[in-house]
Amino acid sequence: MTVKIAPSILSADIMNLERDVKLAEEAGADVFHIDIMDGHFVPNMSFSPSVVEGMRRVTDKPLDVHMMIDNPDKYIKPIVDAGADTVLVHAESTQHIYRSIDLIKSLGAKAGVVVNPGTPLETVKELFPVIDQILVMTVNPGFGGQKFIPGMIKKIQRLDQLRQTAADDNFQIEVDGGINADTISKCSKAGADIFVAGSYLFGQDDLKGRIDDLRSLAVNAEQ
Ligand code: DX5
Ligand code: ZN
Numbered sequence: 001m002t003v004k005i006a007p008s009i010l011s012a013d014i015m016n017l018e019r020d021v022k023l024a025e026e027a028g029a030d031v032f033h034i035d036i037m038d039g040h041f042v043p044n045m046s047f048s049p050s051v052v053e054g055m056r057r058v059t060d061k062p063l064d065v066h067m068m069i070d071n072p073d074k075y076i077k078p079i080v081d082a083g084a085d086t087v088l089v090h091a092e093s094t095q096h097i098y099r100s101i102d103l104i105k106s107l108g109a110k111a112g113v114v115v116n117p118g119t120p121l122e123t124v125k126e127l128f129p130v131i132d133q134i135l136v137m138t139v140n141p142g143f144g145g146q147k148f149i150p151g152m153i154k155k156i157q158r159l160d161q162l163r164q165t166a167a168d169d170n171f172q173i174e175v176d177g178g179i180n181a182d183t184i185s186k187c188s189k190a191g192a193d194i195f196v197a198g199s200y201l202f203g204q205d206d207l208k209g210r211i212d213d214l215r216s217l218a219v220n221a222e223q
Pocket of ligand 2: 008035066
């Protein structure tokens with residue numbers, strides 16, 4: 001599968017968001033990752049649908065929206081209407097994840113499920129034939145700049161094996177949290193396709209060099 005690098009705008013300079021988005025686009029970003037946090041599901045607050053709408057005005061790149069909120073169904077339509085291409089909902093944030101996935105797809109967007117580090121893959125297995133992406137959290141969600149949890153490599157490997165054994169399962173595997181030049185190769189080798197990176201990219205010199213490095217490390221490590 002094609003490697004995709006997805007800068008997370010959580011680490012961008014919020015007062016210069018458009019500038020940072022353009023810089024990342026020119027540097028080769030494939031997708032933009034937008035974190036929505038409510039201060040309940042995770043102990044932090046961040047962007048809202050209005051930021052998705054603003055992002056849609058300044059870039060044609062796909063927008064992946066990572067919802068870290070309770071009661072996600074209430075905000076799926078506003079997020080799709082704002083211009084999200086893919087909406088990612090945490091399995092732990094709702095009793096009815098299948099309903100959330102159905103709702104996203106009925107609105108014409110791509111749908112993904114997110115699993116926290118402590119959530120077993122078995123919890124979301126029934127969704128495999130109907131989703132476009134699975135986001136494996138490689139840190140506890142809520143903050144940028146945290147350390148990658150090494151045990152998640154085995155989880156990515158297991159997920160890739162499950163995907164390979166079922167003809168109906170065509171989802172992409174995304175990783176988010178602590179992705180940098182030290183961790184990306186292992187994730188790629190394990191089977192990940194989409195790599196979210198925040199603090200490794202934004203606020204650093206040579207954004208293009210960093211995106212190029214991440215991409216070539218991921219491509220070279222692909223099985
Ligand atoms: C964390 C967010 C991530 C965050 C990643 O909960 O979901 O998208 O921006 O940041 P880094 O790459 O710095 O770990
Ligand atoms: Zn995220």
